[in-house]
Amino acid sequence: MSGAPVVVVGAGPVGTTAALLLARRGLEVVLLDRRSRPHDLPRAVHLDDEALRALADAGVADGFLALSRPMAGLRLLDAGQRTLAEFRREPGAGRHGWPQASMFHQPDLEELLRAAVDRAGGIAVHRGAEVVGLTEADRSVTVHVRDGSGGCRDVVASAVVGCDGAHSTVRGLLGARMRDLGRPDRWLVVDLRAPAPLPVWPGVHQVCDPARAATFMPVTGDRYRFEARLRPGETAADLTGPATLHALLAPFGAQDAEVVRAAEYVYRAQVADRWRRGRVLLAGDAAHLTPPFVGQGLGLGLRDVHQLAWKLAAVVAGAAGEELLDTHQAERRPHARALVRLAALLGRLMTGGGAAAAPARRAVLAAVGRVPALAAYATDSRTPALRGGPLVDRRGRAGRRLAGTLVPRARVRADGRDCRLDDVLGAGPAVLTAGDGVLTVETGGRRTEVDDVDGVLTAWLRAGRATTVAVRPDRVVRSAS
Incomplete structure (x- = not known):
């Protein structure tokens, strides 16, 4: 049913980018989101230049560059704030013409994407619209939607893309389950604003202390982020008392910064066991969740929809057979698994092992910092190649x-x-x-x-x-x- 729209579920940055990519390929799109208003709190803060190719094809790369700033690199610190290793990124453009990594405030990106949707045409946005069921036919999917007043209606779609996040309804309706690739990790996340620039190195600071692993990073403008691993039995409230939080932030000169929000996050390493059934597909956090240690949470989702949009457009238009959609899971799932596993491994290497591991960590990181090839690898934004298959000939x-x-x-x-x-x-x-x-x-x-x-x-x-x-x-x- 090529005349029916593609329904994208979830109007976060991945879902909105998917809608723009599909619309730019001539498809009508219905964008549904269960929230009545856009999410106004920051979550993702980092994007690499590979994932920026998706935003470029969505028509918003220049706008993103205007609201982001290049990331200076990564500095690994021990419990006493002494530098174990430092990996600086070149300040100029990389091989794709942009900084290899950029920091940004997610609400700014979402506003940019919403404005692009308003200009695009061919995209109908419905907020407060909760998907409660899917009925699949040969070449169509009927989406059963409940609105904010409790009323129900049906939307007949040529395909459905579930970009509805970690608690994805579409994933459940698809019969998919998340598979663990590592243990969950509880962290306190604190977003800060400072009236004057803080006297801190402009890159990411990773405290490699198993007793209290932490991360501090300038984001954009007057915004900063601090994260600290919670110990067993601890809650976010235990660390956000004035005296405790003051002590945690003082090493970065941020003790007097305004706390915009403080919340507990559970970082998970998971990938869905199924990404497609018929013309219902998953992307973004609905398909995978990753620890933050390689900054690929949003980037993975943007890669998903960038590599899916042209395939879905070809199938819906009748220019390709349904088997083209089989390559979505075949290509994206192994790539996501590789990056999620890498993030979990780096997290353990940088912050795990207990006190006995600290001397070995210091020696290893010092050696890595002295080898130019290894140091360059630590800052390279390139991700693993897709596996060989019908659309990737690695012979x-x-x-x-x-x-x-x-x-x-x-x-x-x-x-x-x-x-x-x-x-x-x-x-x-x-x-x-x-x-x-x-x-x-x-x-x-x-x-x-x-x-x-x-x-x-x-x-x-x-x-x-x-x-x-x-x-x-x-x-x-x-x-x-």
Whole structure:
């Protein structure tokens, strides 16, 4: 039923981005959210440049850059606030033309996305709309919705994307369950505002103290965040008394900052065992939950919908068979599992092991800091390649190196104008070829010569031992030779 809209459940940043990506591919979208008003409290604070490709295709990357700031890097501290290791990020743009990592205030991002939805057209937003059931047919899904007054109505959809968070209704209706990849971890999260800039290094501070692991980071403007692991039996109230909180914040000069909110969070390492049934699919926190140690909570969700939107658009339009949707779980679930496991592992390495582990941790981290290749790896924003499959051909030397990774968003000159490679690639599949000193892009039956302004593409192809690269609509390399 291609004439029916796609229903996206959940109007957080992942769901709203999904709606924009689908609408930009010509689909009608109905965006449902059970909350009557947008969430006005900060949650996510970090986004990498890979995930920013999703916001760029949604049309809001420039707006995001205006409200965010580059992240300076990571500093690991011991219990006495002495530096164990420091991993600085270069202040300029990375291979995708943006800072490798950015800090932001989530309500600012959500406001930016809502404004983009208002401008987009083709997206109907309904708040206070709770999904209470799904009835699936061959090529449609009827969504049963209850509004704030208790009334019920049905929305016939061509597909449903559940982006409705950790307590996802769609996940339950799908019959999916979360599978644990690690133990839950209870933390106090405190959001702060300071009337004057605090005298603190502008990167993330991670206190590697098993007795009281903690994190402190400047966010944007006058906003800061402090997090501390709760001990067994402790509650958030135990740490938020004036004297206790003052002592926790004093090492960062934040003892006099205004507390905007303080709450207990349970960080979980979980991935859903099922991401699709028919034309009902999961994305974002509905499909996975991760500890914060590699800053991938929001980034994982944006990758989900970026890699799903073009597939779903092709299936709904009748340009591809239903089997294309099988690749959503096949590609995204292993990638999510790898990053969730990595976050859990790094959390244990940085903050676990008890007091006896402190000397070994100091020695290991000092050694890592002295090896440039390892230090660079610690700040690299690249995530693991997607596994091989119908849409990722990892055969051959170049395929093993490049397939399943993102093509750089390099600066190029094409048709007499300076732009980014994504502007030349367009919205569909493309082929990038290097030969006789000339780079060409073939897409939509058109062949365009491009000048690799900064040499980024040439270096990337050389490192990958490739002369021809097939690129998917989500900028993922499909094959290389």
